[in-house]
Amino acid sequence: VMFYRLLSIVQRQRTSPGWQNWSSARSSASVAKAHSIALPTQTQVVICGGGVMGTSVAYHLSKMGWKDIVLLEQGRLAAGSTRFCAGILSTARHLTVEQKMADYSNKLYHQLEQETGIQTGYIRTGSICLAQTQDRLISLKRINSRLNVIGIPSEIISPKKVAELHPFLNVHDLVGAMHVPEDAVVSSADVALALASAASQNGVQIYDRTTVLHVMVKKGQVTGVETDKGQIECQYFVNCAGQWAYELGLSNEEPVSIPLHACEHFYLLTRPLETPLQSNTPTVVDADGRIYIRNWQGGILSGGFEKNPKPIFTEGKNQLEIQNLQEDWDHFEPLLSSLLRRMPELETLEIVKLVNCPETFTPDMRCIMGESPVVQGYFVLAGMNSAGLSFGGGAGKYLAEWMVHGYPSENVWELDLKRFGALQSSRTFLRHRVMEVMPLIYDLKVPRWDFQTGRQLRTSPLYDRLDAQGARWMEKHGFERPKYFVPPDKDLLALEQSKTFYKPDWFDIVESEVKCCKEAVCVIDMSSFTKFEITSTGDQALEILQYLFSNDLDVPVGHIVHTGMLNDGGGYENDCSIARLSKRSFFMISPTDQQVHCWAWLKKHMPQDSNLLLEDVTWKYTALNLIGPRAVDVLSELSYAPMTPDHFPSLFCKEMSVGYANGIRVMSMTHTGEPGFMLYIPIEYALHVYNEVMSVGQKYGIRNAGYYALRSLRIEKFFAFWGQDLNTLTTPLECGRESRVKLDKGMDFIGRDALLHQRQNGVYKRFTMFILDDHDTDLDLWPWWGEPIYRNGQYVGNTTSSAYSYTLERHVCLGFVHNFSEDTGEEQVVTADFINRGEYEIDIGGHRFQAKAKLYPVASLYTHKRRKDDVELSDLHGK
């Protein structure tokens, strides 16, 4: 019944010619029956939201065999942002996973009409991204080379070619463009209706005019939803409520934080040109002009992302604000100017209207999907940063896989809800941050940019001290971390302004910090690391950790173990260091952004046992990394204890006194492979210990260093970092960490079977280090991450991180090498031999550089010794 009703809506709509008439057509059709149908009392999945996201999730779940699904929509199907969407499907995205989602969506929508019989208005127009500056062209070239390797055709074209592709474009100020011929335009509302009708045919029940009030939760598990039409019991709930997802998340008794915020978004519709624009005229994205332009019924549709966005619905759904969503021409003026500059001939074109349709944005411009860290069975797909139509199909597919299989087929950590914590859920933070994010959509994205808003939320107690010494800051998970320290004689203003794809201006600053780490001693504030303590009354802590981690944790007290926290597939859920503080208590150090994810994973797998205690002690400790050959001297002088390897072997942890302060956890490890110590200091002692270290360290040439130095050091040593190099789809065997896996530790652990299987059959990708050969650091584009890797001219993978090695005086890129069959494209086993016998190139913005592949770090880095005759007078200067 539902299906036919939907069809009738769609068909009636077809007959009405105009864009504006849609809402009335739809409302008249759907009002009648909606009320007469009673809701079911029980189902497996409830999806909230009848836009492109909700219908896509329903479509894919039902395709994958889940039939017992109810989709609830508070208004009418495809009525929210989906109805007003500009209908542009663009695959030119910055993240590979986003490109893949958009590519899948494109293919899905293309065949949807055939599958469902519902016209979606799909037209393959292609799209042209314009570059007014050389930097923009570099950015496009980078996207272009990444699109090509995943099989999306695209090319960089000249302004002259642009003029041939589009009749009205003013190309005089262009330096180039990127043409993606398979991009399309489509009616998003029709796509949603088609997906809904297909889902409905597969058994999904759809109810409109039904509002979800809140989700019922028992013992951290979804049990049902409360709607204005009654309750439904269910195991899974999917929040696809678009801009209302935040409010809906907060309405639970145990709130689910979904950080997103809406901004007003404007686009313009015009009447047809005298000779109407061809329906296959390409879509134009002029990011430097902040606008997009597509053909619309012979005229044009043009909108953009202005510099001064208007955030809306900060306090939730507000009728007054909804009514006030009017055309704001004064606000649109810069975009209109930009449009007329790009297409001067449009001056005489008559306006139909200016559409105001709020769009949803997230704090880091990436969409939000995945399961809530606090409520099991609560899934989210929202916050599309105005790319909902492009991502809709792919995102719906990944989420459906996630629900059905427990994990999606792609690495989606970049989009995972768990990358955020509760600290990103403040309304003030979101309001301020989205005002920065929305313009960023068309801003030039250069390496190593940092958000300016919502900063200084979490800081170390040393923040002011370091800031006064010239620290420049970056933010991770709300925590301020020093990037590098500007020496007093540097021109600060100039340093802050420059954005470049080439050699950055902090190059020399970081070099001196790296040098100091190699030759003397540096101190780096690493307080942002996630720190957990697991204690128990008996052996429970050891038992559960042995089950959750791949390395053997049954080590003598005081030892530190590097280990992965793996999933069933053997992939890294987390990569951490665990110190055994006592027989029954462990101290666990994970990357900063693991705070939510790791906690959720541990909670999910730990038995309900009051004798087993998990505590987040991140805030209790300030972490200082003393790094460099003289660290041992500084520390022994401060503690009056011998710190030589005989007394304090590597990977060892001891509570000791430093200066006047007692109870400092000193660990003989660094995260870069350099000699040194980590000091975990109760925060009240932080300033004291820091001051002592700095004053005693003076004579050893101590100085502050930041994360850029750390990054250079760890990458040249081939150290993989979780979140950048490692993810849920990479296993220890694929990155040469067999030694950190104890398959025979005498008990089962998560992922063991997969690893055994892999050990038997070999790995399908291999973490490799590349040293760029013919790359000129001063003149060539710098690698960033995500650059395609070519082996003997064949694409084999992408880089995951890169840095300049001051020791090797070369750029080092890390990345995974695959072995795609030349005939079928299927993945094959990668052996060390396969790696070693290839000629490699890295593609940076369309230019390929030769690279040497290495599976093991460069040995000379560890035996750095200065020759006698290399000593200079300057070595006697304080650093």
Added chain:
Amino acid sequence: SGPRAAPSGILLHPSKVVREAPGRGRAACLRSGIPVRSSSLPLFSDAMPAPTQLFFPLIRNCELSRIYGTVCYCHHKHLCCSSPYFPQSRLRYTPHPAYATFCRPKENWWQYTQGRRYASTPQKFYLTPPQVNSILKANEYSFKVPEFDGKNVSSVLGFDSNQLPANAPIEDRRSAATCLQTRGMLLGVFDGHAGCACSQAVSERLFYYIAVSLLPHETLLEIENAVESGRALLPILQWHKHPNDYFSKEASKLYFNSLRTYWQELIDLNTGESTDIDVKEALINAFKRLDNDISLEAQVGDPNSFLNYLVLRVAFSGATACVAHVDGVDLHVANTGDSRAMLGVQEEDGSWSAVTLSNDHNAQNERELERLKLEHPKNEAKSVVKQDRLLGLLMPFRAFGDVKFKWSIDLQKRVIESGPDQLNDNEYTKFIPPNYYTPPYLTAEPEVTYHRLRPQDKFLVLATDGLWETMHRQDVVRIVGEYLTGMHHQQPIAVGGYKVTLGQMHGLLTERRTKMSSVFEDQNAATHLIRHAVGNNEFGTVDHERLSKMLSLPEELARMYRDDITIIVVQFNSHVVGAYQNQE
């Protein structure tokens, strides 16, 4: 100053010219002005490019006959010909030779400029926009009433104030304070003449007199007891001052003693009957009492010679005052003189209208003319107001100080003779106004207007006549209103069903943006208003070139083109005002 000083003084005070009937003015100018004009012409034509450029386009717009009549003042005439309300008065005294030296103790301006050798290198006085802004913003001040628990319960949101000097030093003053022992806020502008001594004194003292007048008996007793027993005093006023707004340290003790005497009398006079204090009465009493104290202090003198000279300078100079007291929805305006309080009202359609809350006390006010005639014998009817001035001399008909118009001739002579030499040598102080038969001719008693605030009353503009003589009140209110409400109340554009092309829309929007960009240049409504007052061209938009020229006039010339301007813009909290209304 040489023999040429006297005639030139006359020429340079355009007030005379404009004030007088055209024929007479022309005659006066021709008589005295021509020789000077000719002597200074070379200066105008090449050494002073800025003023010359100002003149010529303006002259083009004027009839020839007027040019003679108005000489260098003609551009103001031109600017204000649409506004019949004010005869453009610069200085308040007829430029009698003796006054000129008193008002302007410096050398005459042309000697000054010649000394700077402008003539040798013709240079343009052209200020960049940042320079213009730094001049305009030098005295700006803003105060926001602090919010408690996110809610501001005061009916006043805050105020913006600013002043632009034309005299050197500026003779205008401003004050703003919150009453701490009673509710309400006091704001006032004071326009001094014959120096700034009186306006300075009034700006420091008047609010204390008002606050004391408003205090209930018990509080007065408490304060007096505290003074008596040496305990800490209750604070009465919270001042909101720009750093340039100074208080005189030397006279502080003297002023306090006078104030204390006042409240002691209030305590003594208290009959214990009515506890209700009438704001209107309090304002009138405070004005009169302060003026009385100024007069008395000058008569009594002070053993300290500096203070003695100060109190005399205060008494012999003058000041008008326009003070607003806002307490909830009750707005009282007490006015003495020709400054003005204007209420900005937003109509339902979003447009702005001006409601005047004060009457000017000058020759344009029939009732004032009537009052003066009634207060003096019939035979003085012709002489009491002559040439639109009190006794042919003074523009405002009410003012603080100005004892020359208040004391008997006897008293004036006695005080001057016993006074310090500086006073005795001064031509001006010795000069007795003509037809001075039945003093006092002048009073400081204010006219008090009451207005009950309504939600549509968005702001109040208090300003000295420097503003009102260059701008029509309707324009003032519109400019401030559009500024305060920003873009939002510029009527939004909707395409509706009209045929509009992209090009037409673009043109319209660009025009609107240019208009708005001038608004966003200022963070202060008063600054914005001054920018318009000084820089407006004939189309009512700010013309940077003009602004730049007006602001780069040398000190000595500035007074010819504009008066001191002082503005306070008080913004009301419509929500709170609305809530008051609903309560009742």
